[in-house]
Structures are given as C-alpha cells and as structure tokens.
Amino acid sequence: MRILNKKIAITALIICFIAPSIILTTHSAPPPTPKTYSTTLESNYSVYISEYQPTYNFNSGTNKYYLEIQQNELEYKWVSFVKFDLSSLPEDAEVLDAEISLYLTAGSNPGAAVRMYPVRQYWSENSVTWNTRPSYKDFTKTGGLIDTITISTAGWKDWDATSVVEDWVDGSRTNYGVAFETNYNFPRFRSDESTFEPSLYILYRSSSGEEPEDPPEDPPEDTTPCEIEYTINPENPQNGDEVTISVTATDDIGLEYLAIKEGSIELCSEFAEDDETTILYCNYTENLYVPGKTFFIEANDLGSSSTQLITLEINVEGTGSNPVVTLDIEFDEDDAIPEKYRLLPMDGQEVSITATATDPDGIDFMTITCDGMLYDFSYDPPQTEVEETINLINGVDILNDCSTPCTLRYSVRAYDIEDLSTRVEGEDIEVNAPWQWYWGLPFANWGSPDNHTWSWTMMESIFGEDDVWVDKG
The missing domain is CATH 2.60.40.150 (C2 domain)
Incomplete structure (x- = not known):
C-alpha cells in the first residue's frame, strides 16, 4: 500500500511539472505578422560647395538656406550634400521604396538633368569645402549613380533612393548621405535651414509593431511674397x-x-x-x-x-577734374658734364624716378613706365594725394641691351575714381659714351670722387677741358 501511494505521489509530481509546459507550448502566441509602414524624414544636414570658391564653407549667413546644384559657363561646379538620420526606423525594417525630395525655388532650363550619388566619406556641414569635399563617385562606368531626373519647373523634385536606403538600413553601406550635381545652370534649391527641408520618404515592412513618427507638418500657406x-x-x-x-x-x-x-x-x-x-x-x-x-x-x-x-x-558724383601729375628723375651723379654722359652703357648707376598725383575725387591707380616696363600702383580706398618712387639699376633693370647712342624714356599716368587720367612724359635721356669707353679703359669707378683711377688732368686731356665726367667745382 505504501508502494502504491508512492507511485501515485511520483506520478502526481511529474504531472505538476510537465503540465504547465504542455499548456504553455499549446497556447504560445504566433509570431507577429509584418506590417507595411511609411514615414517621411527631414534632413538636418545639408550644405553646398563651390569649385569657384574652393576654400569657402557655405553653411552660414543667407547661404545656409539654399542648396546650389549647377555648373556655370566656365564649367565651375556647385555640388550639394544631404544626409538623413535613420535611427527612428525599427531594427527589422525592410525597405520597399524610398524617395529623396528637394524643393526648387524657380523654373529652369527644360531638359536639365540632375544626378544623385551616394557619398562615400564623412563630411561636416559646418566645415566642408570644395577642397575638402568627400568622395561621392566610384570607378564604375556610371560612377555609382543612384538616379537622374529631368527638371524644368519649380517645386518638389523626387529622386528614387530605394537602393541606397536599403544599403544604409541593412548595413552594407555606411550612411554618409547623398550628393547632387548637374551640368546646367540652376536656380537654388532649399536646404534644411529653410521651411522646405530636403525630405526622405520610406515605405518599409516591419514586425516590431512600432508605429512610425508622425510626418512633419507642411510649410505654412504663404503665397504672398514678402x-x-x-x-x-x-x-x-x-x-x-x-x-x-x-x-x-x-x-x-x-x-x-x-x-x-x-x-x-x-x-x-x-x-x-x-x-x-x-x-x-x-x-x-x-x-x-x-x-x-x-x-x-x-x-x-x-x-x-x-x-x-x-x-x-x-x-556718387565727382568734380570732373583731371589729376594733377608731376614726374622727376635723379641719378647717382646729377652734375655730370656734359649731360650726355649722365648715363653710360651698363654703368650700374641707380636711377630714381618719382611721380606724384593729386585729385580732389581721389587717385585710385597710377602707372610709371620706364624703358618699356610698367610699374603699377593701386589705392583702395582712393587717395587725394599719392607719391611713388621707383629705383632702377642702369644695365640691369633698364637699358640692359643699350648700344650707343640709345635713349631712356619714362612717363607716368594717373587715374582718378571718375576714370579721368593725366599722362606726363619725362625728358628723353640720351645715353652716350666717349670712344675710350670701348677700349677697355678703367672707367668702372666713374662717379665716385674717392675712387677715380685717372687724374683730372688725364681726363681733361682725353675728353677736353669742358667735357669731363664729374664737375670739378
């Protein structure tokens, strides 16, 4: 009897442990049925870059409200980058369809194509420039092109982004956003700083049961321009x-x-x-x-x-008066006798040319010309009085191929802010040399009273009493 009772007790104990498992197994809920959802995400990261201004970041001032996507007549490009945060999607989301939309502010050339590519490197909207732009093309024939659309009218423009969003969601591609470029000259698109933010529509399937966030509100109805x-x-x-x-x-x-x-x-x-x-x-x-x-x-x-x-x-009106201009020239030795020997071929003298200009409206540009060379000076803001001096070495900066007799010519022209100008020409300087110059005689130290290699008597006997290099007086 005790043995029977023990068997009954053991059997009852087994039933107590097994029965709940049987009950639980029998009544477990089936896996949730995947549902289809749609969501629209707005970009919080967008900016454009310009080949024309390659070091400038455009995420500031009024530029931050726009995305430039164009190519001008000089073939400089403007490229825009847009990125979306996908963290609100459930982990098991299966992307069925996706579109990226930008708002164009005005119509454009009929038939203008805009291309969209996946960005392949990190970028920051606060620092990216043309010179630091991320790569957005690969080495395939299409460059990794996602989609191309043709644009002619203003309003929302949609690119098919299904393939790239699938890659972002399943992790096969890092989400660095997309890039837009074109070969046409477009009006501006709107950026994430405006009320017409770039948007990403996603149709997806999920079993998580998580409802997507409410879609963003439409921009206010404002049809009257400011x-x-x-x-x-x-x-x-x-x-x-x-x-x-x-x-x-x-x-x-x-x-x-x-x-x-x-x-x-x-x-x-x-x-x-x-x-x-x-x-x-x-x-x-x-x-x-x-x-x-x-x-x-x-x-x-x-x-x-x-x-x-x-x-x-x-x-702004001016006085209508022309600039008043002066021009002077100086040599290392101004007291040479005769004057035709003030400059000798390749003698290494320093020649100083000084020009001045005055005008009540202001001088904004002046050019000194010497021996065919131009020396330009600009003034911003314009100046009512200016003075400039150029120092030139004979035989180096000027007359470096002089075969006597030759002529040194110099002039100046000054412009005022009314674009009125005055030109002054200097006196032609004839460059000659005594016949002994070409016989290799030691004239290298002429013009320096401490270094003459010839006596005055010797020089007078060669050139004549009134035809010497430096005035004895």
Whole structure:
C-alpha cells in the first residue's frame, strides 16, 4: 500500500511539472505578422560647395538656406550634400521604396538633368569645402549613380533612393548621405535651414509593431511674397560721403531672413527667431566714392515664392577734374658734364624716378613706365594725394641691351575714381659714351670722387677741358 501511494505521489509530481509546459507550448502566441509602414524624414544636414570658391564653407549667413546644384559657363561646379538620420526606423525594417525630395525655388532650363550619388566619406556641414569635399563617385562606368531626373519647373523634385536606403538600413553601406550635381545652370534649391527641408520618404515592412513618427507638418500657406522698403541717406551722396542704407522687410505670415549684399558678400544680415517673425531690419554704413557702388537687398519668407531681390545702384558724383601729375628723375651723379654722359652703357648707376598725383575725387591707380616696363600702383580706398618712387639699376633693370647712342624714356599716368587720367612724359635721356669707353679703359669707378683711377688732368686731356665726367667745382 505504501508502494502504491508512492507511485501515485511520483506520478502526481511529474504531472505538476510537465503540465504547465504542455499548456504553455499549446497556447504560445504566433509570431507577429509584418506590417507595411511609411514615414517621411527631414534632413538636418545639408550644405553646398563651390569649385569657384574652393576654400569657402557655405553653411552660414543667407547661404545656409539654399542648396546650389549647377555648373556655370566656365564649367565651375556647385555640388550639394544631404544626409538623413535613420535611427527612428525599427531594427527589422525592410525597405520597399524610398524617395529623396528637394524643393526648387524657380523654373529652369527644360531638359536639365540632375544626378544623385551616394557619398562615400564623412563630411561636416559646418566645415566642408570644395577642397575638402568627400568622395561621392566610384570607378564604375556610371560612377555609382543612384538616379537622374529631368527638371524644368519649380517645386518638389523626387529622386528614387530605394537602393541606397536599403544599403544604409541593412548595413552594407555606411550612411554618409547623398550628393547632387548637374551640368546646367540652376536656380537654388532649399536646404534644411529653410521651411522646405530636403525630405526622405520610406515605405518599409516591419514586425516590431512600432508605429512610425508622425510626418512633419507642411510649410505654412504663404503665397504672398514678402515686401522690402529701403532708404538711402544722404539721397544724393558726394564723393567720400558716409552713406547709410536702411532696409525693412515685412511679411504677413513669417520671414526667414533679410540681407544687404555687395556681390556675394553679406554686409548686413538678420534672421528670424521663429516662424512668426513678420518684420526684420538691416542697416549698413560705408563711405562711398565716385562712381558709386551696386548693392543687393535680399529677403525671403516662409512660403514657396522666390527670394525677393532688389538691385540698388548708388551713384556718387565727382568734380570732373583731371589729376594733377608731376614726374622727376635723379641719378647717382646729377652734375655730370656734359649731360650726355649722365648715363653710360651698363654703368650700374641707380636711377630714381618719382611721380606724384593729386585729385580732389581721389587717385585710385597710377602707372610709371620706364624703358618699356610698367610699374603699377593701386589705392583702395582712393587717395587725394599719392607719391611713388621707383629705383632702377642702369644695365640691369633698364637699358640692359643699350648700344650707343640709345635713349631712356619714362612717363607716368594717373587715374582718378571718375576714370579721368593725366599722362606726363619725362625728358628723353640720351645715353652716350666717349670712344675710350670701348677700349677697355678703367672707367668702372666713374662717379665716385674717392675712387677715380685717372687724374683730372688725364681726363681733361682725353675728353677736353669742358667735357669731363664729374664737375670739378
């Protein structure tokens, strides 16, 4: 009876341990069914580089709002880089489709092709330049091309990015973003700093059950371009006046920035603090000279309209007078008798030529010419009085192939900021030599009273009483 009870106890114990396993095995949940999701990611990293300005980083000022993708008539290229953070995707995401989109601000040449490549090296939007650009092409026939689209109108433009996003997600390629280039001259695309950020749409399958983040909000409806008003003080500046440009930009929805530029240089720039900034101010002061300068006022709002640009030409009037110019020449020995021996062929004398120019409007350029050589001097800012001296060695800098008789000619021309000029020609200097010069006689020390190798009596007997190298008096 005890043995039977023991068997019953053992059997019951086994059932207690095995039954839960059977129950758990029987009722385990099936693996989750993969679902298809879509998400849109906005870029936080985008910048362009320029072959025309190879050392400049464009992630600053108003440049940071745009992506330049173009090639100009001189075949200089502008290339843009864009990168997306994929960390929000689930680990088991299987990419089904992907598109990268950029917003073009204005229409372009019909049939213009823009190519997209995977970037193959690390880059930073705050430091990358043309000279430090990452590699974005491989050595295959296509250079690793991902997609090419043809563009002719403004708005969103989409490139098929399925293959490269698949590689980024499965880890077969490091995500350094993509590069865009073209052989055409395009208007600007918008960057991640604008309200029309580059975007990446991904359709993917996942079993994680993680819902994707909500898509980004659409840019505000702003179809009315911003308005620009400006004043110039004084209105009719004279030469050298301090001129102030004051600019105000307003918009009914919101502004991005306002800038005063000279060419591509930003002289003043103001940026919106948020999407509700509806007014911005900019002031710039500079002394202006004849004939004046051209400035550009640029402003942009949050809408899709093109950047507002005003060309501001400020004319400055001058006196209309020509420069007053003088010209002098000096030699190591100015008291040579006769004057025809002031310079001897290849005698090594130093010749000094001094030119001066004055003009109430300002001299901005002067050229001294001697023996066919030009010596240029520029002045920025222009100067009302200038003086320049050039020192030349006879036989080295000038007249290095003189076969007597020859002539030293020199002149000067000065230009003022009205582009009026005055030219002054110096007196022709005839270069001669006594016949003994070519007989190898020791004339090398002429012109130095301490080093004469001939006595005055000897020199007078050769050249005549009134025909000596240095005046005895």
